[in-house]
Amino acid sequence: MKIAITRLEDKAAGDRSLCASYGHDCYTVSPLRSEVRMEKVAAFVEAVHRGEFDCLFFSSALPAAIVGPRLERWPRVVAIGPKTAEVLGEAGIEAEVLPSFYSRDFVPYLGDWLRGRTIGIPRADVPNPALLDAIAGAGGVVREERIYALTPTGTELALDDADAVLFTSAMSYREARWRPRDGLLLVAIGEITADAMRAGGHPPAVVGDGSLAGTLEALKRHGQVRP
Structure with missing residues (x-):
């Protein structure tokens, strides 16, 4: 199967080899582009070096790739998934990994430790009020630094040769x-992406667990039960 995967161009590394391990070919289609705000990156790194955070949370691989190599020291670090942890590891940063690929699990994962702690989150300029409210509700203080923007490319996705299109976020679908x-x-x-697709009138036939590998596993199961 040939799969079109919605990715930022700088987040597609490893997709093709992983798809090949499941017997598929894939290529990147980019409904969004990233625009890094270097002044925001510098401000966040300086705050980390001043010791202003008790924990850093990286909710995707891109901020890990932007911020990680610039850090000389750091507090406790949590990554949303193994890929993000791998990127941090390349910068010498050992990160804990959430039990699922959703930021909603950050607060339950840290539990009572959060009370009175300050959490730093470098992220895209995309609101996540549920996460902020959850941290505040657990007695923590959160400081986001929106180090990059996501803007639509305006380019129609090249799907003529694709057997499947895999949307990797709600925003990439919308x-x-x-x-x-x-x-x-x-x-x-x-x-979360599936909910956005259903709301938009395009219910997905296959829903993964938040990771590409888990989605390919779900696609494999889908193929096994199709008539």
């Missing part, structure tokens, strides 16, 4: 320009 067609398998990387 901002994508594309044309559904018969025979194109719709895939969501996780439940």
Whole structure:
């Protein structure tokens, strides 16, 4: 199967080899582009070096790749998934990994430790009020630094040769320009993306666990039960 995967161009590393391990080919389609705000990056790194945070939370691999190599010291570090932890590891930073690929699990994972602690989160300029409210509700203090913006490319996704399109985030689905067609398998990387697709009138046939590997496993199971 040939799978079109919505990615930022700088987040696609490893997709093709992982897809090949499941017997598929894949390529990147980019409904969004990232615009890094270097002054925000510098401000966040300086705050880390001043010891202003008790914990850093990296909710995707891109901020890990931007911030990680610039850190000379750091507090407790939590990554949303193994890929993000791997990127941090390349910068010499050992990170704990959440038990699932969703930021909603950050507060339950830290539990009572959060009370009175300050959490630093470098992230995209995309609101996540549920996470902020959860941290505050657990007695923590959160400081976000929106170190990059995500803007629509405005380019129609090249899906003519694809057997499936895999949307990797709710925003990548909502901002994508594309044309559904018969025979194109719709895939969501996780439940949040799937909810956005259902709300938009394009319910996915396959829903992953929030990771590419888990989505490919779900696709494998889907293939096994299809008539």
